[in-house]
Structure formats: C-alpha cells, structure tokens
Amino acid sequence: MSSLKHNGTSPLFIELTELPVPTSAEFIKPNDGVLRVTYSVRDNERNAKKSVTKTFSLNGGSPVTAQESPEIKASTTSLSTERQAILREASEKRFVEIWAGAQLEACLEVTKAHGEFHTNEFTSSLSFSPSETALLYTAEANPPIVQNLSEDPYPKFRYTPHFGETLHSQKRPTIYLFRWRSPAVAASPRARAAKEDLSLIALSPAEVETVPVLFGQAVFATEERIFATGYEHTKDGRILGIKYCPNRPAGIWELTLPTQDALGELDDRVSGSAVACSSTRLTLSERSCRSPRVLRDASGTPTKLLWLSNPVGGAHSACVQLYSRDLRSDSGDKVLVDTVFEAGEKEFPGLYLDYNLPASPFTEYRGHTYVAMHSLWRSRSTVLFVDVDSGEVSHETEVFSGGEPYSWKVLSTDGYSRLVCTRSTPTIPSEVVLGAFDRQGNLNWTLLDRPALSMEATEALNGLKHSVVSIPERYPTDVLVIQPKEVPPGPKPICITYPHGGPHSTSTTAFSPAAIALALEGYTLSMPNYTGSLGFGEKWVQKLIGECGTLDVGDCIATVEHLITSGISERGRQFVQGGSHGGFLAGHLIGQYPDVFQAAVLANPVISCGEISTSDIPDWYFAEFGLSFEPDTLLTPETYKKLFNASPIAHVDKVRTPVLLAIGEDDLRVAPTQGRGYYHALKGRGKQVEMLTFPKETHPIDGVEASRVWWEATRDWLRVVAEQM
Template identity: 55%
Template sequence: MSSLRYSGPSSFYRELAELPVPTSAKFINTTATSGVSVVRVSYSIRDHDRNVKRSITKTLTLGSPDPAISSPVMSSTINHDSPELVAFLVAPSGKRCAVLREVPDANGAKKRYVEVWSGIHIEASREVTKQHGQFHTDDHLGSFSFTPSETALVYTAEANPETTEGQGDDPYPKFRFVPHFGEQMYTKKRPVLFVFRWRSSNLGDTTPTASVTALSLEQPPHTPVIFGQATFVTETRLYVIGYEQTGDGKLLGVKHCFNRPTGIWELVLPSENPDKATTTACKSFKFETGGLSCRSPRVLFDKDRVPTTLFWLSNPLGGPHASTVSLYARDLKGVTKDRLLVDVVYDPSDQEFPGLYTEYSLTDSPFLRFDDKTYIVVQSLWRSRPTLISIDVENGHVIDLTPVLDGQPLYSWNLLGTDGVRSVICARSTPTTPPETVLLTLMQDKFPGTVQVLDRPSLSQELQKALDRLDARIIPIPNRHPVETIVVRSKEPVQGPKPFCLTVVHGGPHASSVTSFTPGVLAYALEGYTVSLPNYTGSMGFGEKYIQKLLGKCGALDVADCIATIEVLINLGLSEAGRQVVQGGSHGGFLAAHLIGQYPDMFRAAVMRNPVISAGELCASDISDWSFREFGLPFEPGTHVTPESFAKLYAASPIAHVDRVKTPVLLLLGEDDLRVPPTQGRGYYHALKGRGRVVDMLVFPKETHSIDGVEAARVSFEAGRDWLRAFTG
C-alpha cells in the first residue's frame, strides 16, 4: 500500500495561490500640467474552479505623487481581459495603440487580426490568418514596436509550414526535421518578423489601407538565423536579435539560458514597400561583439524622437547557462566605439553592488529622465533580494533605488513599467507579504524617493492572522562566503521538539531563492515547518566568482553548502537533528537526491520535481550542453557522451549513491518536460523500487518542467505535504 494518502485540501494554499500577481504596467497617458496619469496594470490570477490562469486589468487614474497632497489613486476600474487579446501596445505619442488578436471561429480554429486604434476609433485592421500562424509575444522572440511616424509596426509570428504544392509525389518536405526553441517553446520553429503598414484613407473612402509583409534577408548568412525582439529605430531601420543554430544544426533551448549564440543585428528595409508584396528583402548587418551572447536592444530617443543611443544586455557565449550580465551602449549619432556601461563584478563585499542579474529582457521602456540626466531602470538581484537599480546612461553609475532600510521588511521588488520621466510602477512583496502594486517616484538625491501603495490584495482575517505569526530572515553561513539561507518560521515559542525543518533547494544551479512571496513555500510554513531556502555557491546575485566556482563541482560543493545551512540552523537552535526533510526541483531535485544519497541518515522524507538523476543520460534534453558545461567538461557542436565523459558525469550524479538511499522519496514528473526528460525520474523510481525502498511517483500529463498548471501545482503541493506528513507525524 502506498504511503501517499490524500488528507484533503490545504487550509491556506488555495487562497495564497489565487491572490492576484501584478505582471506588467503601462502608462497610457500623462498630463504634465495637471500631474494626472492613467496607468494600466495587468494581473495574473489562478482560478482553481475552472482550472485556468486568468488575467485582469486595472486602469488607475493617479493624482499628485506627493502623499502629503492626496491619495495617489483618484479612480480605479477593473476589466476582465478577453482571451482574444494577445498583445497590447501604446504608441510613443500616446495617441494610438496596437492590438494583436486571436478569435476562435465556429470550427475552433483561430483567426488572427492586427488592429490599430486611435482613441475608441479603429484606424486600421487586417486579418492575417493566411499570412502566418500564432503570434509570438514571449520575452525571447516577441516583437511589438511602432515606427517613429506611427504608420507601421513590427511583430513576430510563426511562419506557415512549407507548402507541398508543386512537389509532386515527394513526401519528404512534410516530414523534414525543423529544430524548435525547447522547453515551453516547442511550437516555435519558424518565427518570422512581419511589418504591418497602413495609411490614411482617401477622401470619401472609409476603409483604411493596410498591408502586411514578412521580412527576409537579401543575403542570408551561412548559419541559419532566426530573428526576434525587433524594435524600430527609424522608418526603415530596425534592431533585432538573431538566434543562430549551432554547427550541428541545433537550436539549443533558450528558456533561462543566457549563453546562447545570439547577436544584435541591424535590418534595413527598402524605402519603397509595395502594398501587395508578401515578403520584403532587407539588408542586414551583424554587430561584432566578440564571444558574447547579446539580447534586448533598447533605443533611447531625444525629445524630438531622434534616436541617440542603443543599449543591450550580454553574457559570455557558452560557459554557465546564466551568469553576471553586462550592459552595453552604442552612440547612434556619432562614430564612437561601443561602450561597456556596466561590467561584470567578480568578488563584491557584502555591501557592494554585486553586478547585474536581470531578467532575460529589459522592460519595453526602461528609461527615466529628470534633473537633466537619463537613467535606465532595471530589476536585478542583490544577493538574495530582487531590487530596482538605476544606471546613469553616461557613466554607468549604479544606485540601489529600493535598499532595505533599518526596520523595514525584506521587500523584493519587481519592475512593471515606467512613465519615461521619473515614475515607476512596480510590485513588492516579502516571504510573508503578498505582492502590492506600488508607485515609486524618484526625487533628486533622494532614494528610494516616494513610495505609494496603489493596490494590495484582500486577505481573509484568518489568513492575515496566520501570516502575522510568521517571521522571515536571511542567515549567513559562516566560513562559506557568500552562502546564506532565507528562513521562514513561526515567531511563537516552541514547547518540546523543534518543528521539522524543510530545506527547499532551488534549481539552475545558476538561479536564486529570493525574499519574495511564494505560495507553496508559505503554505509549508503555515503547516508548521521551518522552511530554509539556501543560496549555495553558484547562485545568482553574489558575484561572478561564485558562479564560476561551482563549475566542475556540482554534486559536491553545492551539496556541502546545503548541509552547512542545516548544521548552522541546528547550532542556532532554529532546527533540530533528526527532524529534517528536503524538497527540490530540477537541479534542486538533483541536490535533494544527492543529499539523501550522501547523507542517508539525515532526512526523514524527500520530495523531488523533475530531478536530474544521471547527468550522463541527458542527451534528450533541450539543453544537452548543460551537463558538459556545469560539470566542467568541454562542449562544442557535435559533442556527445563518451565512456570517459559518462564515467565522470555518473560519479557526479545522484544515481551513483542510489544504493545508500534510505529516505522515502516522492517523485513529481511533468510528462511533457523537455528540459529534464521524465525518463530521469522514472529511472530513479525503478532503481529505488528495485532496491526495496519506499518510493512513489505522480506523473502530470501535458505539464512541462515547472509543473505550473493550476491543478498540477495544487496537487503537487498537496502530495508533497501528505508525503512529508506520512514520515514526520
């Protein structure tokens, strides 16, 4: 009989998971004379009854940013976003907006439309269903940008498959292999840039003229390249990023990977574009960036909408999948060389700027202008805390806009949008505080400026009281700099044995546990666990030295760091020997499996989501280079596992310790995981089962690496809770 027995719904998980999460914000209109701004804030909400993720939009009318004068929100309206709306873009002038729309037809297929609106009047519209497939709006490939004249825009969509017409009885084109972009992006094989143009109608003609053309290259490069993240800089010039295939014909997975062969390109459109042309051939120029993976081009315009400077993010090509980010700039009005505006920080002190650790892309409009200076605002990790920082575009000077002040909670900050002047909409949360939508207004020589809460979620009285009984802190681990752990626990004194300590290990390994609101983590704390989230060597936010230090030492150094955090919490009296459990996903699952194999008497139970169990058998992963790079082995196009490399990877993997495992194990697998194929978890399940160990496994159809579907995430939490209860009761 299985030890996994359902004990019913969680007391708090559903309420925590259904709280609205701010995802983006756009300033629709700002009136300088009155100081009134209109902001559109989007939220994501999990609906467990319908088993879907829903989105809503709040339109907020904001008054004076001075809290002494008035409340910031003058009015608020809520709209339930239509699933037809794929993307929404406000033009720089604020006079019009563009919409990408997908509308189901009577047969369930989708019709696609591009629309341009001026106020409540439609200025141009065209059905583009026959021109291409789905729109791409993700951070990696998505494009949505107006020309300076606002008479054309660019977007990314999936090209239609090659037609078999004219091929006679040749069946091969239909089945020929086309690589895709990997985990959560497997439907993206042929992304193409499209330009939508329109012009004013003639007198007496009420139908605006609109055309759409796909962009191609006059001289295609030898290595296949796919473009995305396009932004117009003039009427005929765009800056884009190009994803290149490797020499062996792969498109390595890009999700969470900053080391891919990507570069910045300039595309030049012909000055004349025939309305009936289906394809426009462009001249193309690739930036020489010397061994760097580059992305996220952003153009700074002056007050007359003349382009002055191009900025972009970069990481070293190859090496660890994520590392410290650099920010580059190119003068568009002169002939000066590219500038390295923010360099890698190698070994910062505890209080120093640790370097840039941004999201994959900058926000659509990252610029602020005040006091005769221009700044780029980014969200970045500062040790275990996401914060907002400003970067002077002239000298690269960095300021932490949202530092932790004495007596202030451990806020994590997420950038949602800017007004281009001095106001920022962001979300902030702590491990015990749900996300609030906040207006941050910057003042001269005063940081963080004024902070005004625009919107906060409503909690039940019972949940609020439960959260008030929790405490969160960061605890440094002595003699293992810069390792630290975030601990969430009850404030109330303990009578008798200490609560069980749940060590939750993050994946990556180059990611981080942060001081933000995470429903699953918080639900475990409300179940009575002391939850520890260690940032071991290799975690982001601590300096490049410690990312590089882990390479070749996975399964040893990171394991030792996790053990050290457990020992420190025991020594501090926050935990107790013999009352330890562990949970982790991906590389965190790799570490959880290592911990129970190398320390078989330490943990009472373990839960693993899509764990890496045998690094030498990850050939089917969308990031097949990961095992080689992270474990210190050379990797080039055509590299494959040899007996020698497999021996090293096997020795560094949890499977090498399977005979020593005593801890009961629950495995949670996504059936459609392309990053860590489910064969890894299934192999571990059978290996443990064959050795008579206590093991169970849940497999979630149509779920990918993160197992983040509404029902799947809930069941994963409840299963983990019930598994731990079975062996800690």
C-alpha cells in the first residue's frame, strides 16, 4: 500500500510561487524616463504561465500594469526609441510588425515563409538596422518540400539533429531580414509602408567550414555588416545539447549583406527565399563564443564588438572570458576579462555569467564606458561593471557589515547613466531597483517595485533566517543555511541537505519559492556549494573533473557533519533532496552513508552514468568523470565499468532510506530510464520507494501543475517519515 498520501494544497506555496518574477526590462523612452519591465507570473488555478508588463515613469507617477498578449512572442525597441518591432502569432498565423508610436508602419504575414519564431536565449535575434528600415530575426526554416513521394521521399525523413533539452523542435534556426523601406529614406516615423516596398529574405551564409553552421543571435553593426553566433555540428553529425552548456562548438561570425541590386532581382520579395551573403568566422575554433554586443558612440557609429567565451569541451560550465574587438580599425581581439584560476575569499573570482550579456549592457560614468552584468561571486550573484577599454572590474553591490546579502540580476541599461536590476534574498522576494550615477560618479539605488505579500506570508518569512557557513578543511566548500529564527525546546528541526545540480552551478542567496515554502514547513535547509561550484575560481571547477561521486559527495557529507557539530542540526534528523546532479549526489549519499539520512527525494537523477541512452549531452558522462570524448568515442566495457563504479547504482544494495522519485517523461537531458531503473532496483530489493512521472515535462519539471504536485509530494513524503521518527 502506498505511503504517499496527499495532504492538500499549501496556501503559502501557492502565494509564493505566484509572485511576479522580473525577467526583462527596456528603457522605451530614456530621455523621458520611461521604463518597461516584464514579469513572469504563474497561475496555479488555471495551470498557466503569463507575462505581465509594468511601465514606470521615472519622473513621477504611478506605474501602469498590463497583461502582455500571448500572441506577442518577442518585441524590441529601436535605437531611436521611435519604433517597436513585434513578432506575433495569432490564429495559427505569424506576423512581423513595425510600429511607429501608435501607428502600424509595416506588417507582413510570414506564415508560409518559415516555421515558428525562435525566442530562446541561444538562437533568437531581434535587431533594427541603424536606419530603422530593416529588422533581423530568427525563425525555424521550413523543412524540404517533397512534391511527389514516389519520386524521392528521403528529404522528408532524413535525420536532422536538434538543439536538445527544451529545444527539440528547433533544428534549422535561420536569420531572416525584413525590410520595409530603402535605407535612404529618412528614419522619422512615416505613414504605412507600401506593399511593394516590403521584402523578406533568409540569410544563407557561405559555408567555409567542413561541418554545417547554424546561425542566431544576429545584430546589426551597419546597414550591411552583421555579427552573429554560429553553432556547429560536431564531426559525427550531432548538435550537442546547449542548455546550461556554454562549452559547445560555436563562434562569432561577421556576415555581409548582398547589395540592394542583388536583392531586387528576387522573383518574390516576400517569400523568405534564401540569399547568399559572405561570412567570416572571427573567433578561434577552440573557443566557444556567443552573445555579440555592439557598442556605438554618440553619433551611432559602431566602435567595439564584445562577446563571451568559454573553452570548447571539458567542464560544462566554467569561468567566462570577455572579449572585445575595435571595429574602427578591425584590430586584433582583446581579452578584456581573463580567466581567474585562483582567488582569495574576498577577491574577484572571475566571471560566471548567464548564457548572455544583458541585451542593453552599456553604461557611462566617471568618464568611462562600462559593460554592466551580473556574475556569481561565491554564494551570491552580484553586479559588476567592466571598463570596455582597460577591462578593469568594479564590484558595485558588495555586501558591507549588516547589509542584506542580495543576489542581483542586471536587466537593462539606458546606454548612459542608469540601469535597472532585480534583487532578492532567501526571505525577500524579487524587487526591481533602479541604479543611477550622479555627477560625482556615485551609484545610487532606488526601489521601484516589490511584490505584495499577505500578512501571513510576511510573518512566515520574517520567522526565517539565513547564513552562509564555511566548512573547515574543505575549502572552498560552503553552505547556505535557511532555518527558523526561534526553535522550540526539544529536538532540533529536521535538516534537509539540498545540493544543486550541474555539477557546475551554484546555490545562491536568491529567492526560491519552492525551497522557502519547504523551510516554512519547519525544516532547516542546507544548500551546499561543493567543489566544482561556480563563483569560487577556475581551480575549483577543474578540481572536480574526474572526481564526481567522491569529492562532491565528500564535501556534502562534510556539510552534514559540520552543521551537526556546530549545533545547527542533529544526528538522526537528516533528509536529503536533489535533482539532476543533485539527485546523483542524493543517491550517492544514501548509498554510501545509509545510516545518516532518514528520507530522500530525487528528481530526474543521474543514477547510472554508463547508461547514456537518449541524453542530449552524452559528452557530459565522459568529460565530468575525467574521460576523453571525441566524435568517434565509443562506450567500451572498461569505460562502462569506471562510470558504473562512480554512479549511485553501484551502492544500491546498501540503501535503507525511503526514496521518492519524480521523473519528467520528456526529459532529454537525463533519460527517464535512469530514474525508472533506480525505482525498480530499489523495489526489487524490498526497499521503500515511490515514483511520480509527469507527462510532457522535461528536465526541470517546471510546469505549473507539475511543479506544484511535485512540491506537495515532497512535503507529504517527508512528513510521513518525520511523523515516524
């Protein structure tokens, strides 16, 4: 009989997960002080995610809130702020629209020209030309059309790799150029463009490599000059999964548009026909490069190109290099911020960024131009400014004595002296703040927006405290601890060890609704940043390579022991929870230390590393365990033996802990067979185990209903065990 019984919904969980999360921002009228912030909102009752915008007048007045139309897939404002581009899908039709204020200046239906718009962070493009007469965007090219299957059916069925986890529908990202006026026409808003002036072409860069290259992230520099990120197939015909993996074969390319005369020869100017343009790779093949950003001077002339770079292969995330190129002289590339191999506790550890720089990252103060970004610095994310000439790094949100250890995210800048950020702590939900430099170069912060909380939620959050604890003799391991401020007499609260996935990721002081809701159930949360976590220096990222299953497990059990000896938790009152590599660690902990943990919860865990199966990142199973991975690599018996011995499945016979599993049935990162195999292995050995499977859910299990049910199952599973202790 099942020991997992549903105990109803949690009002606090519902409230916390439905708080609006700022996701992007844009200064739509910088001179007038008008800022628009977009929020993501979950609706548990309707099982839906929504986008909401708030428009702020920085010169006074109340913000205006509007629910963003689900028809709008992407939008951007031009450099002059006179125009807005919208990619729209409505009634199974797709449109590209150009708005000049409240007036529709140009509109083209592109339903037949290509497939879905690409709006992901890896391949999407949305860039106005300097004259504001053309727009670049990325969409899925139509597959080859087979008119008569009896003649040649193969193109319809020929294998085409996709971009992996959550991007399985994206196989042919293509840059499209939509033009509605001649560049010679003045850029001021005008009446609606004539139909005969509209044109749409697909850019088809000349291939100069031996493997196919797929392009995205395109930005205009001049009317003819474009910079883009090119993603390469591997020699064996793969596109390695890119989500969370900034180490893929990719480079920054320069594309040159064909002449207007060549475009004028097209038979159908709005069909999306492919037009060849010259192409040159600017970056080295051993570097994985992305996120091109063009810096312009006051006259709009492009002066510098900046981009992010990681080594190809190896650790799936690591210290980032920031590069620049002088566009006025096309001089050699310059490393603005280099890899930091080792750093002291309070020293700059190097750049550990999201996949991209902010869409609008540049700001000016103290007579210099800087690129603004947020980067991991040990157990928090902080705001950094990098001088675009010298590469000097300024730390702008350092925590001083008594200050809140906020984790920050830069959303956008106005290109001059202001930037908008979001910040949070484990007990303070995401706030929107405006940073502005005064004439002395001092950065001053103004709170623009914070979510409204019920009195019950406010009191509950005020009842928690958090701290970052360093683990003696395990440097750089530390642990983020969230616990009740007041503990009643008797046994200490049960401590849940909650290691992050990756393994190259970080548990930060950012607000996490699901984690905090669990802490509000009366638990102490211990979130270790073990060796291999980001934000501590490259030395520690590399130190984990080849030691997964030993060093990271040792760090995690050391955090358990330290919290016990320091009086924060108590022996015999220990749970463990984790997903992905965190699930790998949880599986190891209950196998290697069967007497320590009384309950375990694992989501899409890596259980048997030799069973690569359908993973979109097969190289992970080699690289992270210190093995070479090449296009012709095969899984030999010797390799399988090493991977098996490094896996939780090797310790399954020793497991005594009750285990709850959650599996996303459409997970392309860790094959669902991993979790299912562990379930049957435990079940066959007479162990206490339950498993929930979620149709159409991928690796994160982040659908509105699925994530709520999964959280409730975790709560109920742990509650049953706790009541028996």
